[in-house]
Amino acid sequence: MRHHSTSRRDFLKSSTGVAAAGIAAPYLWTSAVFAADGPNERINVAAIGVGGRGSGNGRRAAGLGNMVACCDVDSQHAERFAAGIDGNCATYTDYRKLLDRKDIDAVTVGTPDHWHVKISIDAMRAGKDVYCEKPLTLTIDEGKQICRVVKETGKVFQVGTQQRSENEQRFLKAVAIARSGRLGDKLHALSSVGEASSGGPFQVTKPPANLDWEMWQGQAPETGYMAERTHHNFRWWQEYSGGQVTDWGVHHTDIALWALGLDETGPTKISGKGTFNKQKDCYNVAKSFDCLMDFEGGHQIQLTSGGNELVITGDKGKIRVNRGGLTGKPVDEIAASKEETDWLNGEVEKLYRNMRIAGHMQNFFDCIKSRELPISDVYTHHRSVSACHLANIAMILDRELTWDPQKEDFVGDAEATSMLSREQRKPYTIDA
Numbered sequence: 001m002r003h004h005s006t007s008r009r010d011f012l013k014s015s016t017g018v019a020a021a022g023i024a025a026p027y028l029w030t031s032a033v034f035a036a037d038g039p040n041e042r043i044n045v046a047a048i049g050v051g052g053r054g055s056g057n058g059r060r061a062a063g064l065g066n067m068v069a070c071c072d073v074d075s076q077h078a079e080r081f082a083a084g085i086d087g088n089c090a091t092y093t094d095y096r097k098l099l100d101r102k103d104i105d106a107v108t109v110g111t112p113d114h115w116h117v118k119i120s121i122d123a124m125r126a127g128k129d130v131y132c133e134k135p136l137t138l139t140i141d142e143g144k145q146i147c148r149v150v151k152e153t154g155k156v157f158q159v160g161t162q163q164r165s166e167n168e169q170r171f172l173k174a175v176a177i178a179r180s181g182r183l184g185d186k187l188h189a190l191s192s193v194g195e196a197s198s199g200g201p202f203q204v205t206k207p208p209a210n211l212d213w214e215m216w217q218g219q220a221p222e223t224g225y226m227a228e229r230t231h232h233n234f235r236w237w238q239e240y241s242g243g244q245v246t247d248w249g250v251h252h253t254d255i256a257l258w259a260l261g262l263d264e265t266g267p268t269k270i271s272g273k274g275t276f277n278k279q280k281d282c283y284n285v286a287k288s289f290d291c292l293m294d295f296e297g298g299h300q301i302q303l304t305s306g307g308n309e310l311v312i313t314g315d316k317g318k319i320r321v322n323r324g325g326l327t328g329k330p331v332d333e334i335a336a337s338k339e340e341t342d343w344l345n346g347e348v349e350k351l352y353r354n355m356r357i358a359g360h361m362q363n364f365f366d367c368i369k370s371r372e373l374p375i376s377d378v379y380t381h382h383r384s385v386s387a388c389h390l391a392n393i394a395m396i397l398d399r400e401l402t403w404d405p406q407k408e409d410f411v412g413d414a415e416a417t418s419m420l421s422r423e424q425r426k427p428y429t430i431d432a
């Protein structure tokens with residue numbers, strides 16, 4: 001059952017009707033979006049946060065649209081990205097100035113995690129469709145907020161959980177096999193990812209002249225500059241990230257929830273153990289961890305550090321999947337039969353809702369035109385990243401937690417409930 005997705009698609013269809021009747025539907029699309037793909041009619045896109053992943057996303061988007069602007073709080077990153085783009089790509093260090101431009105139809109967001117939701121909400125409210133990197137949120141409350149704004153604005157929103165589209169459809173095939181019942185009814189998904197880095201204590205130094213450190217920190221608690229907080233390393237600090245539990249964890253947990261048919265709900269019990277360095281000025285996310293989540297219907301998802309794969313086991317079979325392979329007896333049996341192979345390919349097409357499977361960024365651009373829900377939509381991603389946040393909260397509190405997935409709140413645990421949100425530094429608070 002995909003209640004959110006269906007109602008969202010219906011909403012978009014009815015919005016199309018509104019536009020056809022000539023009634024104003026602010027922010028739904030621009031004229032460029034409906035145009036053919038000729039060089040002068042491609043939509044205008046911009047990239048916000050152009051470090052490692054953000055530059056890759058920006059280059060992919062530049063192959064499908066006109067990359068007219070980029071923004072990074074590190075001016076050298078923005079200049080380096082712009083220099084690699086054919087044509088005029090303006091550079092900004094404050095994303096709000098970029099969003100003021102009316103000629104930009106869509107943006108990619110590749111900043112550290114603590115900036116994802118604020119920039120994405122501001123972008124949608126400025127009329128842009130958004131492709132934002134995973135893990136989409138820093139807290140479960142941020143997830144509720146961004147879901148509201150996607151609904152309110154009708155913007156197309158793709159989350160960068162690209163395992164849903166790429167890696168030769170291995171994850172799609174794994175999901176289709178598990179959802180078919182072939183592995184059994186009560187499934188256990190073991191989601192393994194690497195350990196987090198450890199390090200510190202680090203020294204406070206003067207920020208480099210090319211970096212706007214105040215803006216970099218955004219909603220996070222104000223602190224002196226440490227090089228080890230920036231350039232990829234933000235993911236080892238709880239102030240900016242959930243560590244490996246959300247960084248890599250959300251990729252496999254997203255696939256696990258989809259495979260087990262739980263992508264519109266959440267666990268009911270969560271427990272786990274993690275190792276944390278509590279010394280000041282050190283990387284402080286869980287280094288190693290092992291968490292168990294119980295779901296209605298007897299399904300379980302275990303999120304653990306060590307290795308990198310998703311193993312789905314039921315009483316009738318077991319499969320393993322990661323970016324490099326999909327293995328297991330059920331996979332071999334399907335490969336040995338043309339009929340079964342055709343069946344699986346058909347299931348994959350249905351799972352991808354009969355959209356063309358041609359890359360995750362391509363899916364975003366296709367949905368900008370069709371106004372369909374992209375394959376990694378905000379609603380299912382909110383559930384995936386919430387499961388990872390819940391695992392972190394159970395480990396930090398070091399006790400088993402009971403969760404009501406409908407109300408999206410803990411049962412009888414005010415301390416855990418207080419961790420659904422964080423205090424946000426002004427003026428970077430999120431209002432939605």
Ligand SMILES: NC(=O)C1=CN([C@@H]2O[C@H](COP(=O)(O)OP(=O)(O)OC[C@H]3O[C@@H](n4cnc5c(N)ncnc54)[C@H](OP(=O)(O)O)[C@@H]3O)[C@@H](O)[C@H]2O)C=CC1
Pocket residue numbers: 048049050051052053054071072073074077093095110111112113115133134135160161162211215216218229230231232233247
């Ligand atoms: N889907 C996937 O396969 C992958 C996804 N990711 C995701 O991409 C995101 C970025 O990760 P990664 O590329 O490794 O990180 P990087 O640190 O390499 O890149 C982030 C960039 O954003 C800049 N930045 C920080 N705050 C702002 C702001 N307010 N406005 C504009 N720019 C800002 C950073 O500056 P500075 O360099 O000074 O920190 C940096 O240039 C993360 O959310 C991560 O989870 C990452 C890798 C792969």
Ligand SMILES: O=C1CO[C@H](CO)[C@@H](O)[C@@H]1O
Pocket residue numbers: 247248251
């Ligand atoms: O897929 C991924 C590859 O590794 C990165 C970390 O280095 C992750 O952030 C990312 O999501």
